[in-house]
Amino acid sequence: MRKILLTIFCVIQVQISWANDGYKLWLQYLPFENKAVAEYYRDYLENIVLIGNSPTHSVIQKELEIAIEGFFDMKNKPGINLNPSTALVWIGTEKELSKDILPELQSQINQLGDEGYILKYLHGKVIVTAKGNAGLLYGTFALLKQIQTREKLENLDILENPKIQLRLLNHWDNLNRTVERGYSGFSIWNWHRLPHHIDQQYIDYARANASIGINGTSITNVNANALVLTPEYLEKAAALADAFRPYGIKVYLTARFNAPMMLDNLSTADPLNPEVQDWWKKKTAEIYSYIPDFGGFLVKADSEGQPGPHNYGRTQADGANMLADAVKPFGGIVMWRAFVYNEKTPTDRIRQAYDEFKPLDGKFRDNVIVQVKNGPLDFQPREPFHPLFGAMSETPLMMEFQITKEYLGQETHWVNLATMWQEILQSDTYAKGKGSTVSKVLDGSLHEYKLTGIAGVSNIGTDRNWTGHHTAQGDWYSYGKLAWNPDSDIQKIGQDWLKMTFSTDSDFVKTAQGIMNQSYETLVNYMTPVGLHHIMARSHHWGPGPWVTGGERDDWTATYYHKVTKEAIGFDRTENGSNALAQYAPEWKAMWGNPETTPLEYLLWFHRVEWDKKLSTGNSLWDEIALRYQKGVEGARWMQSEWTKMNGKIDEERFSHISSFLAIQVKEAEWWRDACLLYFGQFSGIPLPAGVEAPKHDLNYYLNFKRNFVPGI
Numbered sequence: 107m108r109k110i111l112l113t114i115f116c117v118i119q120v121q122i123s124w125a126n127d128g129y130k131l132w133l134q135y136l137p138f139e140n141k142a143v144a145e146y147y148r149d150y151l152e153n154i155v156l157i158g159n160s161p162t163h164s165v166i167q168k169e170l171e172i173a174i175e176g177f178f179d180m181k182n183k184p185g186i187n188l189n190p191s192t193a194l195v196w197i198g199t200e201k202e203l204s205k206d207i208l209p210e211l212q213s214q215i216n217q218l219g220d221e222g223y224i225l226k227y228l229h230g231k232v233i234v235t236a237k238g239n240a241g242l243l244y245g246t247f248a249l250l251k252q253i254q255t256r257e258k259l260e261n262l263d264i265l266e267n268p269k270i271q272l273r274l275l276n277h278w279d280n281l282n283r284t285v286e287r288g289y290s291g292f293s294i295w296n297w298h299r300l301p302h303h304i305d306q307q308y309i310d311y312a313r314a315n316a317s318i319g320i321n322g323t324s325i326t327n328v329n330a331n332a333l334v335l336t337p338e339y340l341e342k343a344a345a346l347a348d349a350f351r352p353y354g355i356k357v358y359l360t361a362r363f364n365a366p367m368m369l370d371n372l373s374t375a376d377p378l379n380p381e382v383q384d385w386w387k388k389k390t391a392e393i394y395s396y397i398p399d400f401g402g403f404l405v406k407a408d409s410e411g412q413p414g415p416h417n418y419g420r421t422q423a424d425g426a427n428m429l430a431d432a433v434k435p436f437g438g439i440v441m442w443r444a445f446v447y448n449e450k451t452p453t454d455r456i457r458q459a460y461d462e463f464k465p466l467d468g469k470f471r472d473n474v475i476v477q478v479k480n481g482p483l484d485f486q487p488r489e490p491f492h493p494l495f496g497a498m499s500e501t502p503l504m505m506e507f508q509i510t511k512e513y514l515g516q517e518t519h520w521v522n523l524a525t526m527w528q529e530i531l532q533s534d535t536y537a538k539g540k541g542s543t544v545s546k547v548l549d550g551s552l553h554e555y556k557l558t559g560i561a562g563v564s565n566i567g568t569d570r571n572w573t574g575h576h577t578a579q580g581d582w583y584s585y586g587k588l589a590w591n592p593d594s595d596i597q598k599i600g601q602d603w604l605k606m607t608f609s610t611d612s613d614f615v616k617t618a619q620g621i622m623n624q625s626y627e628t629l630v631n632y633m634t635p636v637g638l639h640h641i642m643a644r645s646h647h648w649g650p651g652p653w654v655t656g657g658e659r660d661d662w663t664a665t666y667y668h669k670v671t672k673e674a675i676g677f678d679r680t681e682n683g684s685n686a687l688a689q690y691a692p693e694w695k696a697m698w699g700n701p702e703t704t705p706l707e708y709l710l711w712f713h714r715v716e717w718d719k720k721l722s723t724g725n726s727l728w729d730e731i732a733l734r735y736q737k738g739v740e741g742a743r744w745m746q747s748e749w750t751k752m753n754g755k756i757d758e759e760r761f762s763h764i765s766s767f768l769a770i771q772v773k774e775a776e777w778w779r780d781a782c783l784l785y786f787g788q789f790s791g792i793p794l795p796a797g798v799e800a801p802k803h804d805l806n807y808y809l810n811f812k813r814n815f816v817p818g819i
């Protein structure tokens with residue numbers, strides 16, 4: 107193998123210059139803050155040797171160059187020296203390791219998986235090694251992270267393997283470039299220019315994803331358009347796949363279940379019909395002729411107007427297995443979503459996925475993985491974990507998180523989603539006794555799944571900073587880190603992200619992390635305290651709308667979820683009500699079945715409670731709700747005032763951007779509090795407790811308030 111030897115000579119210009127480019131995400135490679143720090147890393151960065159030759163090696167080399175330019179604030183490209191003897195950083199696969207080093211690393215190498223890496227300080231050198239190229243790229247990013255976060259290199263002894271195999275982003279991007287629930291501009295996929303133009307943004311997208319270990323992307327909306335399966339679009343998707351391949355990222359497509367009818371006029375899409383099966387086999391072979399390493403299909407069926415096997419009296423397993431058989435010869439997989447419900451089904455909506463899928467456990471092909479949302483309803487600010495986790499020992503399940511904030515204030519609210527995700531990932535399913543956490547379901551260890559996966563619905567768009575809110579970049583980042591290891595420490599993730607993205611200044615990191623840590627509970631308080639859920643305004647889901655009534659679907663009337671009356675509020679999901687609670691382990695049934703032992707966070711999720719009922723806090727239910735709304739508003743104001751202290755600590759541009767979004771957040775928190783308390787107050791008839799501010803307007807003002815623009819654009 108040809109050796110690429112890279113030694114970088116650079117003129118160090120140590121100076122503090124604010125990198126104010128949100129576009130660079132956490133790959134800012136901020137200049138070293140003083141001479142001593144620069145001197146410390148200088149030797150290493152001037153003496154890197156990268157061994158091997160592949161498209162991935164080229165992107166590793168390029169990344170090192172970008173990083174070095176950033177760290178040393180250089181205007182000129184670094185030079186290349188062909189002298190290997192000066193290497194202080196050695197990067198190469200295990201096959202390239204020299205014989206004198208190999209024995210010392212052998213036992214660690216034996217523990218490496220396909221995508222894992224070793225980062226180790228040995229005999230005065232930093233060694234980055236892996237079995238394959240993707241691991242080498244991940245290892246290089248890990249080394250760069252050490253430098254970005256200003257960690258010492260001499261103690262390095264890291265061995266990492268991803269705990270989850272499939273680590274995907276799901277784009278809900280339409281072919282006309284609108285994004286379903288996207289709040290940061292349009293889709294970054296410019297179909298019109300593809301396949302001829304590969305925009306730099308696609309490359310930067312791949313860099314960012316690879317830096318956090320994401321290895322797959324489903325590029326189209328699950329509300330699927332069959333057109334993406336036509337040659338014209340396959341050629342475009344193939345161009346993206348080619349661009350992403352060196353970064354270890356595979357492309358997946360959403361499959362519209364009735365595509366055989368839409369594209370080729372078949373009279374049916376019945377999964378048991380041989381003609382339909384044959385159509386999918388041919389279509390799949392065609393896709394692989396464009397994209398030889400195509401990952402497979404992601405399918406939303408029998409849900410919210412999407413066609414599916416129910417149309418033909420077939421099961422979800424029948425539908426998934428038909429597609430699984432088509433991709434199997436090529437090594438592909440099918441991610442079949444469990445978000446299946448029907449407004450005509452008379453049972454509580456949150457029961458329906460479990461009721462449907464649990465009896466199918468073990469009936470799916472071995473290349474099917476069922477993709478389950480974190481909670482049983484729909485990406486609400488707070489839901490208990492989905493009861494399917496722990497209940498499907500014979501069918502691999504993958505998690506679907508929403509990184510985009512459909513129900514959490516959308517693009518302008520600062521909410522650290524890692525806090526919520528951790529709550530879900532560490533929830534105990536009790537499937538095999540205490541400690542059977544959702545994270546263990548996902549990493550396959552609980553049920554010995556052969557296939558493991560996780561998906562995050564992307565929050566990326568054409569906004570200059572990718573995600574609308576600068577801090578929403580952090581959700582993308584932490585999603586990737588938790589996908590790699592769902593048991594990771596989210597405090598460390600947050601600190602690393604802040605240091606890499608904004609500044610290594612310790613005051614800044616401490617204050618910003620303090621805000622992040624409060625942000626989730628703050629949002630839950632001003633939106634849906636005490637277990638309230640789905641009280642967002644109709645259809646766009648932005649802002650409060652607990653009053654929504656009527657409409658073509660019962661479950662889309664908000665009153666369905668809170669069932670407010672003059673006496674009580676909340677949804678009884680115990681055996682006296684919808685009995686959705688029966689889907690959980692006995693430990694949870696015991697705790698959540700009794701309002702006295704149900705944590706207040708889930709109280710109205712599981713119970714109907716009378717307004718004057720005294721709660722564990724000593725407050726009546728009404729007072730508790732009102733005080734929590736107030737606390738949420740105060741929390742948002744506190745976040746704003748903490749942030750103000752950061753003036754001068756980071757670049758002016760991002761400081762002001764975040765400041766103005768925080769002003770919106772405070773205003774909207776007040777709006778949520780006032781609208782909900784005025785609305786529910788009509789039923790409770792109890793005055794607001796002391797300490798809760800009087801609403802600024804009357805209820806009519808809020809009822810008439812409509813968002814009259816397209817969210818996020």
Ligand SMILES: CO[C@H]1[C@H](O)[C@@H](O)[C@H](O)O[C@@H]1C(=O)O
Nearest residue numbers: 278286287328329406445484
């Ligand atoms: C893609 O459609 C989305 C829909 O916009 C969203 O409001 C709901 O949360 O979930 C659906 C789903 O997850 O399929």
